[in-house]
Every structure is written in structure tokens, then in C-alpha cells.
Amino acid sequence: MAAKQSAHLSKNVLQMKFMQRSVLRMEKEQNEEERQKIIDDEHWALDLQEYKTKESDFLENQSYTTCEELLFGRQSYQGFNPEIEKLMKVHSEEKEAQKSEQKEKEESVGDAEMAQRYSSLMGIIAKKFTKKRQRSEEKSNQNEDDEPSRKKFMKPSE
């Protein structure tokens, strides 16, 4: 009701000293209304359980071409169409290169394995350059520090 009444009050009346309290109250009311109007982001979020999108273990590919590794469909034999024959050559070379690359990947030594091997090798070579006395000192130090652990032959990991 107050809001409705105050709508009729003129600006001049509201500026008078005795009206100050009601002006403040009106402003407060207006602010509250505006705040309700401003819709925050939470308003749009549904209050549901978080939708879990599990990453699928499968790739669905509906093409036979990739499944069966089909060859390129245009082929020419005994020089009937040299252009196509050139293409065929390129295709077969590509395939061979892919195959050899894959083979190399399988057979070659991985980075991590390489690093591990090198680090163990460093220890062995470093030992070679230490003098006998240093070695014996080291040994005695070790014996003092902890219980004597016998070095075993480390099986090289494949």
C-alpha cells in the first residue's frame, strides 16, 4: 500500500525533511524487488544429480573399409591406365611404410627403459674409475651405515 501511495507523492514533497524516513524505506523496497528480478545463474541450474558421462571404451565406426582394411578401389593392370597404376604404387608403398613403422615401434626400446638402462650403466662405469682404496672406503662406510646388503645380479628387463 505504501508503495502505491508514494507513487502519488510528488518529488518535491518527498524531498522535505519529514519525508526522509519513508523515502529510505521506499528505496529499500525497490532494491529488493530489483534484486529478485536479476536472475542469477543458479536459477537456471537444475537441482539434479550430476550427470555422469563415462568415457566409452568403444569407438563406433560403421565402415567396412576400415574394419577389413580394404584396398583402394581403382586398379589398373599391365599399364592399361598408367595414372592409376602410379596411384596403386603410392598406396602400396604407403601401406608398407606404415607396417614397417609399426614393427619398429614394437621392437624398439622405449624412452623410459632406455633411461633406466643408462642410469644403471652409469653406476657400473663410475665404479671402474674409482680407485681401490676409495672403493674399500666406500664399502666400509656402507657397512657402518646399514647392514651389509649383498649385491645381486639384476635381471635385465625386456
Added chain:
Amino acid sequence: MAAPIGNVVIPGDSFSLMQLKTPDEHKKILLGPGLKEEDTEIKVLRPGILRYRKPGVYWVDCHHKRYVPSKGDSVVGIVNQKVGDMFRVDIGSSEQASLSYLSFEGATKRNRPDVKVGDIVYAKLLVANKDMEPEIVCIDSYGRSSGMGVVRNGGFLFHTSLNLARKLLNPQCVLLKSLGNRFQFEISVGVNGRVWVKAGNDIQTIALVNTVIASEFKDNDQIKEMCKRISKAVSRMEVD
């Protein structure tokens, strides 16, 4: 129980993930035609033989005559209509594929490719969606033709089952190689079951077509034997 690789599967069959051989921890399994992931299971959609290929590719091999477009397939199509900037191309699917005149090698807005209604095109499927019209292109992603485009200068086009078309393109199949040892010819096989053949003369072309059609249910040894017989017969006819 492991998945019945090499055995007949029927629509509605399902396997769990445990039954499949996984290639690696991080790699995904590829599901080919006829298989679909549903919840935690894999459902079979088509009747046929379950096939497996390393590393972790599964699909169902079944007899088809109707081509269902799938992305990346190479097809042989017939240009049926010219609609503005597009060609309608019959590739044997339920709907005609569209082919833009700009998707040819060297084509620009001013320099239109020479394609007429009735031409045969060898093209690749760019868009294959079950709810949309398929779209084919005659260039690869680098803008080169790489063997695609209009197939010209006569020849003979015939339709086969999709299985035969796939068999011809299978690396294990000896048919095209052993024919290639005996004849001088050119062939374009689309996985949509359309095959275009051209040889030096009509007798050879007819012989090749018949050989291809007859090879559908033959194994490699039988195919070699047949090729030998055909080449003998053809050379006798050409002499007469």
C-alpha cells in the same frame, strides 16, 4: 565365455566387455557395422558372422545387397541430375547422394568440371548420416583428386552384392592380381557394390565381368584355377 568370433550371431545377441579381447589398457575397441554399444553391453544388430581383427576391431560380416552409406567409403555412382550447383548421384543407397561441382580437383566457381548426366564418378563419402542425405566428394582433404573423379572412356558397369565388392578389395583376395597377370585392364570397385571394368576389347571385358561375378563364392585356389581357364578361352576366341 569369449565372444563367438567366426561364428554366426543374430540380432539381439549381446556380449559384455569382459568377453572381448581388449588391445591395451588405453586403446579403444572399434565396433564396426552390425554392432552397437548399449549401456554396458554390445548388441548385435545384423545377422552374420562375427569377425575380429587385431588390435581390437570387431564387426559383423553379413550378406547385403542394399548399400548403407558410411563415412569414408569409396563408391562408384551414376550422375542422375544436375540441380544448380549440385549433382544428384545414384550410389545405390535409399537416397541419392549430392555432389557439389566445387568438390572436383581444380574446380573453381568459374572453371566448372566437365560432368554430364549419365557419367560415372568414383567418389568418397563425406557425410553419411542416417537422417541426412549423403554427400560425396571427388577430392581428398588436400584438394587432390587421388584417383577420384569422373570415370571416362567407355567400359562396363555392373552391380554385385556388397560382399563381392568387399571381397575384391580384400588384400587376401587373389582375383584381381591373378586377372592382372593375364589381362590388361582397369577396374573401379565401389564398396556400394558397383564395379566398372574396362579392357582392351569387348571379349576381354565380358570375360572379366563374368569372372568377377562367378568368383563370389569361390576360394582363392578355385579363383586361380578359373582365371587360368578364362584366359585360355579368351585367347582362343581372340584368335578365331
